[in-house]
Amino acid sequence: MKFKTISDIKKGIICGGLSGLTWGADTVFLGLLLTMSPFIDTDIYLAIGFIVAAFFHDMSSSIFMIGYMKKNNLLKKSIKTIFTKAGFIIVLASIMGGPIGMTGYLMGIKYAGPAYTATFSAIYPAIGAFFAHFLLKEQLSKRAWIGIIIGVIGVIGLGYSPINLTDYPNFKVGIFYILLCIIGWSLETVIIAYGMKYGDIKPEIAMFIRQTISFLVYGILIIPIISGQHLVIEIFKSRMLVMVGVVAILGTISYLLWYRSIEIIGAARATVLNITYMVWAIILQVLIFKTEISLNFILFSCLIILGVILVIGNPKEMLKIKNIDMNKMGEC
Incomplete structure (x- = not known):
């Protein structure tokens, strides 16, 4: 965590919140494209x-980041970073979050259904906070832990809807993939935070490495395994390529904001702010597609917001905790 002032903490909170908003928009529009x-x-x-x-x-997203890095004279540095120890850490996080985490999520939907996949995978922020606490020594108060639990309950409630398990005969296989997703996403958060902190890597460079490695693993390994070449060719020949590219810009902005938030206020707090994307996704569906708001949405959205408030707490208290930790380190 790199915050030094109340202003830094507020910036980290705003970045985390906006990462949720932009990822919510990315989710809605990408979901729409998948129906076409x-x-x-x-x-x-x-x-x-x-x-x-x-x-x-x-x-x-990777192509967008290549252009962004070239414009800011960071492309050569970014490529060199991949071959350093710190870069290897970011590469590992990229594989955990993209090919492992996201593929686990998508395969979970296939074998266990979207309701159970969304519900069970929603515990990843709590697992990520656990890893961040013990591996990165991020200090969280009891109130913050309660906030994480409340936020996760809110996300689970928001994403859950009952399904007929007879429609998913390979449900146990789906659970395996969901666990893979949870491990991948939670470790991505912690590993990225570690790489940026101890490798002194900027969020933009981490993002470039993340998206580039992720898409290469998809293209070289996963697409051939699922025999997706024909669909890839169809998309290249259609207008869909441009449409996905436009939506990917939202995802890129979301990740940049999320990584910036992780850098400033830590992996646990940034991730809890990021999962508000579920609330934003539903709000955007209401505004754009005139979807009706249910009592279920209001109730569980309030729980998510309450959880976020408890995790963030008072910025002055966060600053006080960090100063105490710094003093302890100085005494050692």
Whole structure:
């Protein structure tokens, strides 16, 4: 955590909150694209469309970041960073979050259904906070831990809807993939935080490495495994490529804000702020597609917001805790 003043803490909180808003928008629009041709043209395309979309999303984001880094004279430095020890840490986080975490999530949807996948995977912020506390020594008060639990309950409640398990005969396989998703996403948060802190890597460089490595692993390894080449070719020949690219800009902005928030206020707090994307996604659906608001949404959204408030707490208290830790380190 790099905050030194109340102003720094507020900046970290704002970045975390905006990362949730932009990821919510990314989720809504990418979900809309998946209901369009060529993703829905055949049963096979429907089955693998999520993973192919993730490949194009990260590819577009990587291309965007290449242009951004070149414009800011950081491209050569970013490429060199990949081959350093700190860069290797970011590469590891990239694989955990993208190909492992996201593929686990998408395969969980396939085998266990979207309701159970969204519900169970929602505990990843709590697992991430646990790892951050013990591996990165991030200090969280009892109130903050209660806030994390409340926020996770809110996310679970918001994403859950009952399903008929007879529709998913390979449910146990789905649970395996969901666990893979939870481990991947929670470790990505902690590893990224570690790499940026101890490797002194800027969020922009970490983002460039993350998206580039992720899309390369998708393209070289995962797409051939799922035989997604034909759908990839179809998308390259259609207008969908441009549309996914535009949506990917939202995802890129979201990740940059999230990484900036992690850098400033730590992995646990930044992740809890980021999961507000579920609330933002539903709000955007209401505003854009005129979806009706349910009592369920109001109740669990309030729980998520309450959880965020408890985790963030008083910025002055966060500053006080850090100063105490710094003094202890100085005594040692």
